[in-house]
Amino acid sequence: MRIFKIILLCLFVALGISCKSGRSIVASGEVDVKLSAKQLIKESGKRNARFKTLQAKVKIDIIQDLKESSYTVNLRMEKDKTIWISATLGLARAMITPNRVQFYDKINNQYFDGNYKLLSDLLGVELNFEKVQSLLIGEPxxxxxxxxxxxxxxxxxxxxxxxxxxxxxxxxxxxNPSHFKMDSQQLLQPLKKRFLQIDYLGYQDVEKEILPQNIKIIAVEDTEELNVVLEYKSVSVNEEVRFPFRIPSGFDEIILFDAK
Incomplete structure (x- = not known):
């Protein structure tokens, strides 16, 4: 099923959301009917994340066809440069940089090594590291x-x-009128019957930054739907991080996309 293949790869990318265990923010602000689009864009820009590095454990719930599965992964991130994800015991590992998307799976002895052109062609959206990172830290x-x-x-x-x-x-x-971070981002491709919605269900104040706390991703293609919920259990920021990654020899390449 193609939508599952899309989200499987996007899921590795999507784990780049940054947040830290901190004070939950109560969104009590009211909309100002006099606010202009220019003013909103300016206020949103003031809230852009400024952290340098991040480490976290992330709980992921995937719901599809009324079936639910849960995973916990380790995440490390160097802002604007690298997103690194490792499953328990290193059975699966991913590394995303501005030029490459890579991951491997030791259970099935498979790997993927590609760039953003594949995702861009498939989704119909010009995609790069900066856009993925911005989307996943509550920015446009x-x-x-x-x-x-x-x-x-x-x-x-x-x-x-x-x-x-x-x-x-x-x-x-x-x-959100309280802090001008994202409540939701919605992309609709009517002709291809595709819909992607990223809802930011809560934020928290972490070292004077407003960062996502819980995110829900909804992906629809034709009659197929997939839901992914991300919850961050523990995080440290601005500490030294390492990104060990090497595709084991003898693994088979994963072909995720149709050739057409």
């Missing part, structure tokens, strides 16, 4: 200075969307 997927946006309001969020939506890819960004 796209650089908001590269387009003209319009603003609207719901009861609990500011809604930002391009003034001229692309018929092939519609984008909706929901911002």
């Amino acid at each position: 997927l796209y650089n908001l200075k590269d387009d003209i946006y319009i603003i609207s309001m719901s009861d609990n969020s500011y809604i930002l969307q391009p003034k001229d939506q692309n018929a092939l890819l519609e984008l909706f960004l929901l911002f």
Whole structure:
């Protein structure tokens, strides 16, 4: 099933969300109907993450076809440079950098070694390390200075969307009025019957940074749906980290995508 293959790879990337055990933030702010799109973009930019490194244990729940499975992984990250994930006993390991996406699986003696072009072609979205990282730390997927946006309001969020939506890819960004981080990012590809939604269910204050605490990812393709929930158990930031990674010899290459 292709959507499972998409999310399998995206899941390794998605573990790059940064947060730290800290004080949960109670989002009690109210929307300001006078706020302009330009002001919202400026306020959002002030909240961009500034940490250098991160270590964490992440609990992952995957729900598909009414079946649920749970995993816990170790995560290490050097902002803007490397995302490293290791399963229990190193049975599976992944390393994502600006130029490469790599992982291997010792249970099945398989590996993947590729770049973002494969993901970009499949998802219909130009993807790179910066966009993935931004999405996963509660920041907008796209650089908001590269387009003209319009603003609207719901009861609990500011809604930002391009003034001229692309018929092939519609984008909706929901911002929290308390701290101007993301409440939700939604990408819709109507012609391909694809929908991706990333909901930020809670934030926490970590060393004066506002970072995600719980995230839910919903991916739909045609009639297939997959849900991934991420919960961060413990984190340390700005400590020295290492990224040991070597694909074992004799492993078979994983082919995740259709050739077409």
